[in-house]
Amino acid sequence: MTYLTRRSVLHGSLAxxxxxxxxxPHVAKAAATTATVWFAQGFVQDEDVALRKAVADYxxxxxxxxxxxxxPFAPHRQKVISAITSGVVPDMTMSNPNEILQLFAxxxxxxxxxxxxxxxxxxxxxxxxxxxxxxxxxxxxxxxYGVPLRAAAIPCHIWGSLVEKAGxxxxxxxxxxxxxxxxxxxxxxxxxxxxxxxxxxLGFQVTxxxxxxxxxxxxxxxxxxxxxxxxxxxKLHLDDPKVRQAAIKAAGYLGGAYRDGYVxxxxxxxxxxxxxxxxxxxxxxxxxxxxxxxEVAVKDKHPEWYYKEIVTHGFGYPNDNSGKPVxxxxxxxxxxxxxxxxxVTVAKExxxxxxxxxxxxxxxxxxxxxxxxxxxxxxxxAFWQNPKDPxxxxxxxxxxxxxxxxxxxxxxxxxxxxxxxHVWSIAMIDVAKEGVKPEAAIDKAFxxxxxxxxxxxxx
Amino acid sequence: MxxxxxxxxxxxxxxxxxxxxxLRGGLKGGEYTWAVAFVVPYxxxxxxxxxxxxxxxxxxxxxxxxxxxxxxxxxxxxxxVNTVLYxxxxxxxxxxxxxxxxxxxxxxxxxxxxxxLIFVLPWAVPQISTFISIHWMLNGEWGLLNxxxxxxxxxxxxxWLNDRWTALGAVIVSHIWKWTPFWTLILLAGRMAIPLxxxxxxxxxxxxxxxxxxxxxxxxxxNLYLICTxxxxxxxxxxxxxxxxxxxxxxxNSTHVLATLGIRNAFExxxxxxxxxxxxxxxxxxxxxxxxxxxxxRTSEVQL
Numbered sequence: 031m032t033y034l035t036r037r038s039v040l041h042g043s044l045a046x047x048x049x050x051x052x053x054x055p056h057v058a059k060a061a062a063t064t065a066t067v068w069f070a071q072g073f074v075q076d077e078d079v080a081l082r083k084a085v086a087d088y089x090x091x092x093x094x095x096x097x098x099x100x101x102p103f104a105p106h107r108q109k110v111i112s113a114i115t116s117g118v119v120p121d122m123t124m125s126n127p128n129e130i131l132q133l134f135a136x137x138x139x140x141x142x143x144x145x146x147x148x149x150x151x152x153x154x155x156x157x158x159x160x161x162x163x164x165x166x167x168x169x170x171x172x173x174x175y176g177v178p179l180r181a182a183a184i185p186c187h188i189w190g191s192l193v194e195k196a197g198x199x200x201x202x203x204x205x206x207x208x209x210x211x212x213x214x215x216x217x218x219x220x221x222x223x224x225x226x227x228x229x230x231x232l233g234f235q236v237t238x239x240x241x242x243x244x245x246x247x248x249x250x251x252x253x254x255x256x257x258x259x260x261x262x263x264x265k266l267h268l269d270d271p272k273v274r275q276a277a278i279k280a281a282g283y284l285g286g287a288y289r290d291g292y293v294x295x296x297x298x299x300x301x302x303x304x305x306x307x308x309x310x311x312x313x314x315x316x317x318x319x320x321x322x323x324x325e326v327a328v329k330d331k332h333p334e335w336y337y338k339e340i341v342t343h344g345f346g347y348p349n350d351n352s353g354k355p356v357x358x359x360x361x362x363x364x365x366x367x368x369x370x371x372x373x374v375t376v377a378k379e380x381x382x383x384x385x386x387x388x389x390x391x392x393x394x395x396x397x398x399x400x401x402x403x404x405x406x407x408x409x410x411x412a413f414w415q416n417p418k419d420p421x422x423x424x425x426x427x428x429x430x431x432x433x434x435x436x437x438x439x440x441x442x443x444x445x446x447x448x449x450x451x452h453v454w455s456i457a458m459i460d461v462a463k464e465g466v467k468p469e470a471a472i473d474k475a476f477x478x479x480x481x482x483x484x485x486x487x488x489x
Numbered sequence: 490m491x492x493x494x495x496x497x498x499x500x501x502x503x504x505x506x507x508x509x510x511x512l513r514g515g516l517k518g519g520e521y522t523w524a525v526a527f528v529v530p531y532x533x534x535x536x537x538x539x540x541x542x543x544x545x546x547x548x549x550x551x552x553x554x555x556x557x558x559x560x561x562x563x564x565x566x567x568x569x570v571n572t573v574l575y576x577x578x579x580x581x582x583x584x585x586x587x588x589x590x591x592x593x594x595x596x597x598x599x600x601x602x603x604x605x606l607i608f609v610l611p612w613a614v615p616q617i618s619t620f621i622s623i624h625w626m627l628n629g630e631w632g633l634l635n636x637x638x639x640x641x642x643x644x645x646x647x648x649w650l651n652d653r654w655t656a657l658g659a660v661i662v663s664h665i666w667k668w669t670p671f672w673t674l675i676l677l678a679g680r681m682a683i684p685l686x687x688x689x690x691x692x693x694x695x696x697x698x699x700x701x702x703x704x705x706x707x708x709x710x711x712n713l714y715l716i717c718t719x720x721x722x723x724x725x726x727x728x729x730x731x732x733x734x735x736x737x738x739x740x741x742n743s744t745h746v747l748a749t750l751g752i753r754n755a756f757e758x759x760x761x762x763x764x765x766x767x768x769x770x771x772x773x774x775x776x777x778x779x780x781x782x783x784x785x786x787r788t789s790e791v792q793l
Binding site (some may be wrong): 107108111112115127129130133134169179227237238294295298299301308311313446447450451452455456459463478481 | 559562563628629630631648650651656736737738739740741742755756757758759761762792
């Protein structure tokens with residue numbers, strides 16, 4: 031029997047160490063051809079199926095390997111933030127939330143991907159190209175730190191069947207902003223007269239949870255003329271009287287509708303999914319909510335809802351009160367490569383493959399159209415222009431072919447913090463529930479916004 | 490200047506040998522090597538999973554500017570008030586109920602055992618799904634509670650989660666409902682460990698009912714009760730689920746506690762250091778609790 035001795039252990043260890051260089055080439059080769067990629071799980075299964083197909087096609091075409099992790103939405107967000115903080119990063123991830131691009135570009139945490147974007151630059155929409163850029167406070171420059179993958183608009187979803195039940199017609203809906211939303215108050219009044227106890231005209235997310243309330247407030251802010259609250263140079267313009275008036279009107283309309291009983295009372299504490307659930311339960315006649323998830327989620331189970339009862343409003347938002355078109359803010363999901371990624375070459379190669387119009391177009395369409403493409407040419411496909419589908423054409427127009435603009439955090443990441451601290455929500459709730467005058471609610475909000483922007487000074 | 494003698498040169502070496510012997514714990518040669526080989530993995534695991542995370546957390550929350558930023562957050566003060574209320578009511582009401590109920594479940598009989606089985610169900614089922622159910626039950630428009638109120642009494646119930654105090658109350662009640670069974674079982678085990686002879690002797694001396702509880706049971710359970718209360722306080726300080734899934738920290742961020750504020754700062758605002766700072770701001774409360782707990786665990790008195 032042989033006993034282990036200190037000498038034999040030392041000899042064995044030395045032998046292993048000596049053998050290490052012979053094993054290394056295999057490891058190095060594996061590392062060079064394999065990239066770790068993180069994506070957030072889709073809302074419908076078809077999205078994940080489409081992603082896996084695109085990845086499999088890339089692997090087949092390139093011979094490289096993609097270690098794909100499809101992670102539920104909220105954990106993915108936490109995982110990305112933890113990875114960037116700890117420095118143990120994947121080779122590529124999608125942006126989740128989208129503003130993470132600008133927040134971490136500010137801290138010089140992403141790799142410049144201008145060379146990837148360049149391969150399809152002529153194809154991308156102007157809004158997508160703007161949203162892929164961010165300001166780096168270390169280099170003091172703006173550059174492409176994201177690769178646009180998909181887009182979303184924030185449409186108005188309407189129960190056409192409830193409008194008809196109220197004795198009105200979809201065609202009767204006015205085309206200008208205030209009159210448009212006032213119409214649904216009338217729908218509620220009519221339904222209540224018929225004995226409907228729990229139907230509300232407007233599904234405004236006057237809550238301090240999730241991204242919906244900021245999207246809603248921004249739509250109203252822009253419609254009332256406050257689009258220059260943050261300009262392309264990243265400067266804040268709270269001293270602009272037009273911006274202040276627009277913010278006051280937005281807080282007044284949204285909070286006032288709640289206070290007057292036209293918004294479900296529970297809306298004040300909705301989370302991200304609650305408005306979808308409430309809409310599907312026909313608790314409200316309309317809501318303004320990002321993507322076509324409201325419609326896509328019921329397409330299989332309730333095709334009659336998808337094809338007949340639910341209406342995605344026209345070709346974008348109603349015009350502003352003076353009759354001019356209101357641009358839609360279009361959030362863009364980006365592909366990101368963190369600094370410290372081990373296999374940048376494969377990650378970039380994969381992204382270049384993935385954003386080819388044919389590949390990305392198929393990926394978006396297989397996902398049932400919840401997301402929009404980031405290339406206007408793709409919105410002209412038979413899928414998006416299908417005359418039998420009541421939602422896709424209008425959605426594509428609103429988010430891609432009509433007037434669009436990127437979100438404000440693209441110009442200054444401070445706005446991302448304004449949203450996550452729910453400054454606009456507090457203003458709406460102050461008006462809706464606390465009886466605060468819109469002017470006072472906006473003064474309080476502006477004070478907080480100034481404090482937040484003071485942390486993000488752009489040279 | 491004195492020249493170095495042979496004796497002087499030998500002294501440090503002798504000291505080193507003594508120190509080395511004491512460090513080796515009397516083990517010699519190969520024995521010592523094997524001892525080190527067995528201990529190193531444990532030290533490595535302890536360093537990786539205990540020392541490193543704690544030190545990393547302390548490092549992340551070590552900058553004073555983080556605390557300036559935290560205290561400037563308009564919701565921080567209300568969060569601290571909520572945390573104190575959550576701890577004071579959540580822990581004490583729950584532990585008091587557990588103490589009473591553990592007495593009830595000491596009663597003999599088959600029905601008591603069946604009831605105990607039903608009673609522990611809230612604790613046994615996964616907490617996230619139950620808290621989400623409570624969130625839905627309390628919905629003002631289509632929640633179960635208000636529908637029952639309307640069906641039975643034609644009363645329109647309030648929107649329970651729309652007001653800070655009813656929402657915080659819902660969180661506290663949910664926590665008590667969820668965790669009372671667990672602490673009841675712990676205190677029940679404590680009661681069962683009291684020797685029958687003591688109880689029988691006390692009964693002979695006339696210490697029955699409330700007197701028996703005051704003079705015999707409670708003094709013997711007091712140490713266990715205190716330890717359970719301290720442990721529960723520490724657990725509750727880190728509790729995220731009840732607040733997050735019942736009230737979501739709303740309305741208007743008015744029902745956050747430090748644990749949910751930490752997660753919000755870390756992952757919603759994408760500022761992990763600020764999140765750590767929010768949790769670390771509870772340290773002035775946690776450290777004394779841990780010290781008292783450690784002292785109580787070391788107590789040598791004859792108590793359960």
